[in-house]
Amino acid sequence: MLASSSDISRLLDRVAGGDRQAFADLYEATAPKLYGIILRILRRRDETDEVVQDVYVKIWQRAGDFDPARASPITWMATIARNRALDEVRRARVATVSDDIALERAADPARSALGDLEAGEDRRRLEICLDALEGERGSLVRLAYLDGLSRQDLADRFGQPVGTIKTWLHRSLKQLRDCLTA
Amino acid sequence: MREREDIELTAAEYVLGTLTREERVAVEARRTREPALDAAIAVWERHLSPMLDDVAPVAPPPDLFPAIEAAIAGPAREGGGQDGARVGTRDGTVTDLARMRRRLGRWRAAAVGAAAIAACLAGVLVVREVILPPSRTFVAVFHDGDTQPRFLLSVDLESRELTIRPVTAEPVADKTYQLWIVGEGISPIPRSLGLLEDVSGTTRKRLDQVDPALLRNATFGISLEPPGGSPTGQPTGPALHGTLIPAED
Incomplete structure (x- = not known):
């Protein structure tokens, strides 16, 4: 290995x-x-x-x-x-988002030895910054990045218009950047 | 400042994955000629990739690696495109199809599938940006995921004339091909540029009202529609997309 x-x-x-x-x-x-x-x-x-x-x-x-x-x-x-x-x-x-992809899955305990290569400071920092986003927006970002959900998928999931999702995404990304580069 | 913020957000959303297919294609074309955008994408890749730790590994099926080995076997290491994918023009408007077809022959012979074609095209993009002088003629290659290029489109930015030539595209019974354009400052949703009535020959279109600078960054689409064109004013059938790369002078 x-x-x-x-x-x-x-x-x-x-x-x-x-x-x-x-x-x-x-x-x-x-x-x-x-x-x-x-x-x-x-x-x-x-x-x-x-x-x-x-x-x-x-x-x-x-x-x-x-x-x-x-x-x-x-x-x-x-x-x-x-x-x-x-x-x-x-x-x-x-x-084609079905309900079986649970939000909770974002916190998956299973990690590979390989995954751990990337672990450490960067990861802790990103976690902290994601958790600092207001409300469900940490989940929003994780679902987009990890599950590949489109704006429309996210709109359906969060019960919001696509325009709102877009605004949320933009704000979240700016906040993330500021947090990560602080 | 405003522009920097736009680049930043485009890069962030590209990496996050929430752009539409058309937007993704446009970003991928832009990043080859906009170092600032390319650099911003790299920064966001670094920012967000630690999230991937949360993805549980899954064992691939045992027969997958033999299939991959078979795909890379043979004389197919052709990632660079250095030997000159001269999707070029001779007289400024006419695309040199013979060369394109020869190259297609080689792609087929190499038989490594879509990935190799994509890699070749990517190579073309990069190589051209570096070595070629500015050109007013641009070409877009339309290919359908896992198949060879179907159409070539060339644009003369000065005259704003588009020339569309079929490469491997064939007429389809009871269907017609329709050309679309989408792009910043042109139209946020696909706008019809008319039908490609005769797929066996060349079609020319003129875009008098479009700013050449906007045209340069547009994404073109060709969709398969009912006779007479899309009934909805938007593409309804399977579509191919292409963005412009500089052609040879």
Whole structure:
């Protein structure tokens, strides 16, 4: 099992050179996390399989673009995964939020060793800043980011017009930024 | 100041994921030529990514990795687009389709699917921004998720003439293709630019009333509609989208 972010950076470096064994190791170390991220947004295994496949093909092709000065390797990979999942969910569906995605799920105790790589100061700080948002707006932000809910989905869930949701989002994001950079 | 705030919010909402598909496409095109926006996106990625710790890992099915290995096998490492995806123009308005088709042939041969095509296009965007002089001719490539490009659109900003050429698009029985535009300062919702009556040939349109600067940043859509066009005034059928990238002079 991989232990650190720098291990993954090194693997990415080798993948950039076309090292298939490194790619297999990278997959083993990171796929459950990326699969989890994508499944949470798409909520369908068949679609998730396809998107995860695309994401790893992209990682294989673009490993050389990874810039450690810009993001941690996991953030870089997770960003590719989220973007691809969001493209998929925005393309194919019209607001299919069902009640089974509970707000409570936002606090999921299960963490991977990999997840913990990112833990620490940044995470505590973000938690504090999210919790400092008024009312349910911390949930609003989490549902958008983690579950991929659109403005319309959020409007339905919170029983508010889309315009209100947009205002809430903008205010919340500004407050978050101020809190995080304070 | 106002502009900085706009960039900041656009980046934040892009990373949060609450933009619509059209808005996302527009941001992805903009970030390749707006370093401030690109940098703001990177900052927000760092801000929000610690939330991902809350996502429980899920074991992928065991047959997934073999499928991925098969997808990357062969001569398909073609992420960079360095060898010149010259989606170019020769005489300023006519897009060089022969080159595009050759490239399509290579994409097919590579057979790595949509991800590779997307990566190639992304490569084109980046490479062009760096090495090419400013151009008044721009092209947009329309491709449908997991398939090859369907249409090419080129725009001459000076004359505001659009030229739409089919690449792999075929006529569909009892349907017609309709062209749309959406963009800041033009229209917040898709506005019809008319029908593409003859899919076997070139269609030209003129946009006299649109500011070239706005046109440059517009998103174009082509949707499949009933004969005579969308009955609602908005796209009703499956749609493809494209944003403009500079073409070769």
